Amino acid sequence: MNLQPHLALLARYNRWMNLRLYEACGQLPPEALAADRGAYFGSILGTLNHILVGDRVWLQRFAEHPSGKASLAPVTALAKPATLDQLLFRDFAELCVHRRWLDELICAWIDLLSEDDLDDCLAYRNMKGVPARRPFASLLLHFFNHQTHHRGQATTLLHQAGQDVGVTDLLALIPDDDLA
Template sequence: MSLKGHFELLSNYNQWMNSKVYEAAAHLTAIDLAKDRGAFFSSILGTLNHIVVGDTIWLKRFATHPSCLNSLREVADLRNPTSLDELVFEDLGSLSEHRIWLDREIIKWISELSESDLDFVLSYHNTKGIPAKKRYSSLVLHFFNHQTHHRGQVSTLLSQAGVDIGVTDLLTQIPEETHV
């Protein structure tokens, strides 16, 4: 499978997992979602917002790639998050609607990338203003890893709250091979 093929797999996995996580979270009350559970971003709602914040920051950076000006145009127009723990949406319904839209944008963006786009070296500044120049493909991999990392935290928080989200393995999304 090509590098782009792997990223397409990850973008679809991302959408599938977010759907499962938000469906599971919908079983909790607003109070339970906002309850401080001692996580890095306090609550289930706080952690889900952090994933959206991280995605927004990275997608806005990715949008500066010359071939992504069109595919990420709407994301580039989003307001810049003010902090990594910003509550972009204070209710699960609005956050979920935005997540669904964002996941579609991610899938569209990845589908429009070429293998050669992935070799690009992206110049950007991190949230502390420190400049960096890194290979686009490595940053895309980080982007998906960041989502998985924090969704794992949400999965644990949901489990502790008595909600099971079911199977979460990427393995379930990897297609069977018909030839060797």
């Protein structure tokens, strides 16, 4: 099975959903985005920052893989997050700009991956410094699943705040294969 096209679909889905999510967030005042809503990361802003923290942590690890050395170099220049709940951006407009930039970088990098790249393992250290070595393709699936999981939390918080993100299913990006 050729996994790369599926990862490219997940990268495009990530970008598409983030655009929709951030558009809905932009309808709320800053106080509503920062309000503690009792969620795991407190606020909508906290949840969006957590997704970004996770992306940055994983992309900096992926940059150590031969496939990421050049294309993920801009991410290695960023400060490493200290904690999973770190607010990298308190200003929503700055967060939006960074999110769009990162999503474009993710899509471009994923498009460059080969099946041989996906067959490798990646050695890394978790945030506590514990070493691990896992299949690269599985880590990429985790990367995209993590985003989806927390975007689901964010869409719930937005719904509670009166904002509808609309369709969130990956199915919306899967082309219909006309069997007729």
